Amino acid sequence: PDAAPLLHAKGVDAGYGTMQVLWGVDLDVRSGETVLLLGANGAGKTTFLKSLVGLIEARQGSITLGGEDVTRMRSSDRMRLGMTYMSELAVFPDLSIEENIRVGAQALGHANPGARAAELYGLFPVLREKRRAPASSLSGGQRKMLGIAKALAAEPRLLVMDEPSAGLSPLFVKEVIRILSDLRGRGLALLIAEQNIGFLEVATRVFVLEGGRIRFSGTVAEMTDNEALRRAYFGLK
């Protein structure tokens, strides 16, 4: 087994102005693992992901990526170390599909973004057909796929995703889950913040965030064995 996790956050506090949102959050992701961060609206999932990728600063605690301390590192450097962030607003609507993918590849200084785009069209054939069209012309589901393709263009080791299901119909949520399990099969590590428990299907481990604190961490089986969590997240008795 790996000695050190790929990503390790320890005791992370973060917030906005005088409001503290996160309280001592611990979370780790191992190479190739799919970790789900569950929590209700306002639990602090987005705030935590932003502190991981360097869009806001952790006020306390530490974050390592591949064993390297990135706590005070800028976002672009964390990306160069292999961590890419896919927010809810992942694409530039005015740019074409291909331009969006190139932007993703260039974030890493990719030598040949065109070749990288061609590779990604293999994974997302619908994007190839529309590659010259503006991203705004895509359906919600297609736009999400473009967001994933754009993030993958940077060739991350760890893809950090904020609510990939947001705004999608159940059918497209299934499609996104299928794509993510395909990516998992290729050895990519995923950290997915979600409210949709459908994503448990692809997860190896789960962290539950409540009121800015980790309430639970464990395997999917351990979570479903926990009666209180089962009631809160599955509406079951």
Ligand code: ATP
């Ligand atoms: P959601 O599913 O709605 O994104 P979340 O779990 O991601 O929820 P956060 O977006 O991290 O939660 O929000 C946590 C708390 O921080 C909320 O009370 C929210 O109002 C507050 N908050 C988020 N962004 C800011 C900001 N830029 N300035 C001030 N407060 C913020």
